[in-house]
Amino acid sequence: MQNHGDFFHEAKYTDQNGVLQTTKIPVVQELARKGITNLPERFISLPQGQQKCSVTAHVSLPTIDLLKLRNESSPSRNEELGKVAGAAKEWGMFLVSNHGVHDSVLDSVKDVVRGFFGLSFEEKKNSVGSYMSTDNMGYGRNFVRSENQALDWIDRMSMVAFPVDDGNLHVWPKKPHNFREVMVKYAAETRIILDDLLQAMAEALSLDKNAFLKNFEPERSELKIRTNYYPPCPRPDLAVGLTPHSDASGLSLLIQFGAENGLQVLKDQKWVSPIWPGDMLLVNIGDLMEIMSNGRLTSSWHRAITSTGSERFSVAVFYNPPPDAEIEPMQDENSSDGMYRKVSVKEYVEHYYKVSPTVDKEAIMYAKVV
Numbered sequence: 445m446q447n448h449g450d451f452f453h454e455a456k457y458t459d460q461n462g463v464l465q466t467t468k469i470p471v472v473q474e475l476a477r478k479g480i481t482n483l484p485e486r487f488i489s490l491p492q493g494q495q496k497c498s499v500t501a502h503v504s505l506p507t508i509d510l511l512k513l514r515n516e517s518s519p520s521r522n523e524e525l526g527k528v529a530g531a532a533k534e535w536g537m538f539l540v541s542n543h544g545v546h547d548s549v550l551d552s553v554k555d556v557v558r559g560f561f562g563l564s565f566e567e568k569k570n571s572v573g574s575y576m577s578t579d580n581m582g583y584g585r586n587f588v589r590s591e592n593q594a595l596d597w598i599d600r601m602s603m604v605a606f607p608v609d610d611g612n613l614h615v616w617p618k619k620p621h622n623f624r625e626v627m628v629k630y631a632a633e634t635r636i637i638l639d640d641l642l643q644a645m646a647e648a649l650s651l652d653k654n655a656f657l658k659n660f661e662p663e664r665s666e667l668k669i670r671t672n673y674y675p676p677c678p679r680p681d682l683a684v685g686l687t688p689h690s691d692a693s694g695l696s697l698l699i700q701f702g703a704e705n706g707l708q709v710l711k712d713q714k715w716v717s718p719i720w721p722g723d724m725l726l727v728n729i730g731d732l733m734e735i736m737s738n739g740r741l742t743s744s745w746h747r748a749i750t751s752t753g754s755e756r757f758s759v760a761v762f763y764n765p766p767p768d769a770e771i772e773p774m775q776d777e778n779s780s781d782g783m784y785r786k787v788s789v790k791e792y793v794e795h796y797y798k799v800s801p802t803v804d805k806e807a808i809m810y811a812k813v814v
Contacts, residue, residue, distance in 0.1 A: 451565045455588035469585045473599045474565055476675035476755075483679040489594040489687070502705065505718040505726075506531035510637065511542035513644050528641070529648035529741075532729050536690075536744025537709060539724040540641075540697075545633050552626045554701050557757055559620040561599070561673045572601065572617040582615035587687065587801050597683040597750045599673045605631035605761075606667040631667045634697050634725075634761045641695065641727060649740055655774060656736055660694065664766035668693075672758045674706060677750035685748035685756075690805055692796040693730035693762035700726075703756035710745040731796065732764065735784045735811045738773035745805060765789050787811045 452468035459465050470484060508531065512524045531538035563571065572583045583601045604612050605628050616624040639657055646655040674685045685706060700706065700720060707726070708715045720726055734743045748758075765771060767790035773783065787810070796807040 453584045455585045457589050467591055472597050473675050481678050483682050486595050487597055488682045489684045502719050503716045505539050507539040507541055509542050510540050525648040528644050532741040536729045536742045538727055541724050543637055543725050553630050556620045556623045556626045557671050560617050571619040596687055597677045597685050602670045605669050627669055631761055638695050638763045659765040659771055661766055666764040668762040670760045674756040676752055680750040683750050685750045687801040688747040690743040690745055691728050691730040692793050693764050694732040695763045696728040696760050698726045698758055698760045700758040703751055703754035706748050706756045708747050731808045736771050739783045784811050785813050
């Protein structure tokens with residue numbers, strides 16, 4: 445009988461000599477199922493850079509009432525627009541209430557994600573394929589760059605919901621049987637929310653309301669889904685659930701369930717834990733939005749932490765313009781001339797995956813004017 449500690453994901457990376465290498469990553473869910481009490485050395489995250497920053501108590505994130513934003517006759521709409529601009533600049537993230545996604549849709553998402561990660565490792569591997577690319581879709585690991593890199597305490601799976609591509613269908617799980625149906629329905633609903641927020645951000649910056657949305661072509665823009673599973677960790681003081689990073693997307697929308705308070709964001713050089721009520725969605729500003737807004741909106745630098753006694757799940761939807769699109773920073777009297785340059789979405793994302801993980805927002809320097 446195979447030991448839980450003998451289960452591995454495979455990840456490919458290019459070494460310093462330009463040679464493609466394959467490494468085996470222990471499956472943290474199986475390590476947790478085994479009940480280990482000592483953290484394997486590969487998962488010990490040595491403090492470096494911003495990880496040395498102190499952690500403060502729980503804080504409240506700005507909350508945007510989407511119902512008020514959608515009601516153009518609402519007397520408080522301008523106030524909500526101001527909150528959007530402030531939150532996107534100062535925090536790089538905010539919560540969304542009254543988002544309109546029915547509880548039954550969210551419950552279905554939670555059910556299929558729990559159902560997938562409730563399978564044995566053999567069932568998961570037999571249920572979903574994987575392939576190696578810049579995004580590492582399927583069931584496996586990404587952001588692996590070397591054999592001696594500290595690894596995150598996470599198990600995850602990624603899929604492309606839109607546009608539909610028959611070539612990507614093999615990375616969708618066959619179990620639970622309704623996984624893809626549920627996730628595609630959820631992604632379609634999140635797109636409506638994200639489109640509304642893109643327009644609101646433009647209005648909040650006194651731009652034409654389609655200034656950002658015009659980059660997100662309805663038929664060709666990408667909606668990627670990533671499901672994250674954080675099992676109980678024997679040493680939360682030594683391991684991180686998700687390495688500090690910004691998102692390479694335009695916007696990202698997340699839900700979490702199971703344990704709470706796993707997300708942290710860097711604010712004023714301190715890691716803070718946002719209070720995230722379970723009935724609200726969380727929106728992250730991605731690097732592409734920072735570029736498009738010429739720095740007037742800021743992508744957040746965030747991470748996930750671990751805990752000893754409970755498991756945590758999150759589902760992230762990443763919204764990007766088409767890969768072959770070129771995004772151009774806006775220019776107006778309030779923007780800094782020459783802060784960012786025009787970039788190809790595909791080239792930026794490939795660069796982001798090539799250099800990540802980093803100890804700061806190194807990836808976005810690719811798009812800055814020198």
